[in-house]
Amino acid sequence: MINIVGLGPGDLSLISYGAIEGLKNSKKVFLRTEKHPVVKDLEKLTKFESLDHFYDENDDFDDVYRKISEFIVEEGKSEDVVYAVPGHPRVAEKTVDMIEKLAKENNIDVDVVASMSFVDAMFEALAFDPSNGFRLVDAFEMQTSYIDTDINLIVTQVYDEFIASEVKLYLMDRYDDEQEVYIVRGAGIKGEEFIKKVRLCELDWAENEFDYLTSLYVPKVENKKYNTVHDLELIMDKLRAPDGCDWDKKQTHESLKNSVIEEAYELYNAIENDDIDEMIEELGDVLLQVIFHCQIGKEEGMFDLGEVANGICTKLITRHPHIFGDANINREEFEKTWEEIKKKEKGESTITEGIKRIPVYLPALMKAEKVQHKAALVGFDWDDIYDVFSKVEEEYEEVREAYELDFAGFIADKYAGEDVLEKIKEENLELLDEYHTLKIQYIKEELGDLLFSIVNLARFLDVDTTEALNGTIDKFVNRFGFVEEKVIESGKTFDEMSLEEMDKFWDQAKELEI
Template identity: 60%
Template sequence: MGKISIVGLGPGDYSLISQGALEALQSAQKIFLRTEKHPTVDKLKESIKYTSLDYFYEKEENFEDVYTKISEFIIETSKEGDLVYAVPGHPRVAEKSVGIIESMAREKGIEVETIASMSFVDAMFNYLAVDPADGFKLIDAFEIQNSYIDTNTAMIITQIYDSFIASNIKLQLMEYYDYDQEVCIVSGAGVKNLESKKYVPLFELDRMENKFDYLTSLYIPKSSKKVYNTVNDLYQIMETLRGPGGCDWDKKQTHESLKKYVIEEAYELCQAIDNDDIDEMIEELGDILLQVIFHCQIGQEEGLFDLKEVVAGICEKLIHRHPHVFKNEDIDMNTFDKTWEELKKEEKGEDTVTEGLKRIPKYLPALTKAEKIQYKAALVGFDWDNIDDVLKKVEEEYKELLDEHKQGNIKYIKEELGDLLFSIVNLSRFLGINPEEALNLTSQKFINRFEFVEEGSRKLNKKLEDMSLEEMDNLWNEAKANKL
């Protein structure tokens, strides 16, 4: 088994390769370059023989596959003896294949040595005359969608090979920066006679006159204008509101005092959805998110929990409850509801179905709570076989209610009325209808028809109180006829 020496070729100028890297290259018998598309290679050709691995880029569909295949090749070839694997810049800066090779080598007990040269990042800051001590973030253009963009920190985006990539970068960045945010297109940093920089407003980044190649990166200085569009922004605002000099009302709130607002905001969101009002949905979702952040801030101040723990908890829960997605386990999707419930029991440490029934929140609307109870029981087979049995049960409960009414027994009337409502919820479940939505629909229908009756009374110059029930019923039937 041979040793793998990973060598950095520097940013592009031959003078910026370290002495150690040059010695390793000149003494090696077997050298592989991740790519020969690097200015330094023209000079190196005079003193070394190498094999370029650029052909992997032509064979694979994406960069992840390229880096993995190259890494596997280097590991496999090292079995034949020592080798040098050379990469542009610094081996530790934006070189994915290096990390993959090191990981594979550890598993197989292969010795790996890294020999550094100046990185293109050092060359960029030197060329731009910027001090990196103020902080910056390095992002691969192909991973920007999954990266956190912090407008309060300078940023370098690598691998902007062409105007198509530049256009995609522009669209992504305009979600965080103003359209006229100044950015700098930097090409050939650290390569004499090839260095160039051009400052443009963000919206002009992908203009045809701007040139891009494999040596192009984008530098974005810290933004002077704050754009609020991340959960972290909201969290910081809440910290300010509850901190010194904040809002007295916000500072005195507790988990207990905020309970009613969570419920109110949830119902307002439901109304926005029913109204198909997108602007209202955005606003109400923001209000719900505010409640989450509010509780997290209080939890952090009390030293009990914070936003990170809340996010970690829901991420772990989703991964655990979707083993068919994250663990490639075979699950019958026809019985997924039952599997989901079993996973929930496992998370809660519950041994019985009853424990799950007792866990249903008491604050739920009664119809919704009844439906959830029936649903959980049905998952283990405690359910009617068909809808005919359900209809018979509704009739049975209705007759029992009438019997108790005749007896005038208030206690049992209440109980039988509850039984009747519970059986009707069961019926709605078999019909595939949400009982809350059905009742709310009827309530709204009542309001619409009552409004018609009231307007009709005014046209007759009568007060509702002075109208007979027959007169009001006639208007009611007219409202029905008008499909109200």
């Protein structure tokens, strides 16, 4: 049998009668830590063994809690034991949950005896009604905790200035720097209780004292700082409400689809310009599109942000079995494994199905690279880059041949073995039209092959074709701007300039590396 008892927030009077009796009547008592004010009184009630040595032997708190839990369960296999923890066993006590799970696996009974928690003591010290709502967060788990500034917050285990500094930096992303917070030390302990109100930006100042009985109380905000996706959801909900914005209310998935592409390109541009402020703004615009579509989906009863978030989280976990599972995947195999997982998710049986799933409206250069990449993953690719160079040359020659296709050659091919002159007399106009149509189609086809082979070459050279082409476009625009300046300086217009004169200006721009 394992009896888990609470030692209250720090004053003997706040320990429950059941906990006192359990401590007095047990022959085997273990304290998670002696660093608790009631320990000096417990020495008069019972003999106990401290488990503080686990903290000395391990640097990681998770390891400490795990080893303490394993130790208590092992002791409980042979005799009844009491495991005593500060405060209430059900409030911010990780080892209690671990012990209960391990005990169940080993068929050991567990009984939990409550005492007042440090949270209750804080309510009393701050004259705070918990029915108004609050969130309890461990300082060591701040980075993974959701902070809702619309409700009161209690942060536990603010042991020292270093932890206070970490907490401050995290909270300053969500609260105003001037937000009032309360440092609460020794709540519920007569003669030791201490409360100090400071601004959030002052939390880790040297004059503030912290110890293992220190927590932080942050009241809900009055001046809202919008910093969560939930805030954006609420704003969008209001905009789409019956008394909301007429423009926002009439939008649909269909009417917004081009906006998604537009905002994505504006973000791309911000990244290209290395403009952080612009990136923040454009990322916000992209996020707005996601929330907008989720709000419409919610109103239609089809889906909401929760389903979207669950879908992408599940997908990431499934597609990273080497991170969230026990799969052993090396870097070279990762992309191939990723594609196999995607095939399974989509119910596809062939590689071609996956290739056809690439969006039709994706920019052509990007789509070509993706198609080639998917084929290359299964080995359908050139072995040598010089074969790719040869393919580019071959496709270039075929473009020239298409351009140089003459009317006589077309007629000869079309009417081989027939009376060509008679046919020309009968269908002259139609044949000329057909010739021009065919020639344009032929050039288009061969030019497409040439562009595709150039994308292939860029892939082998590890060059982004879109970036490369955009770079050339920018260079052309800058050099053309230089040429135009020179034309204006000459007092002439473009119409009055010869190509040779303009070429000289162009060469000057190249020499100046414009």
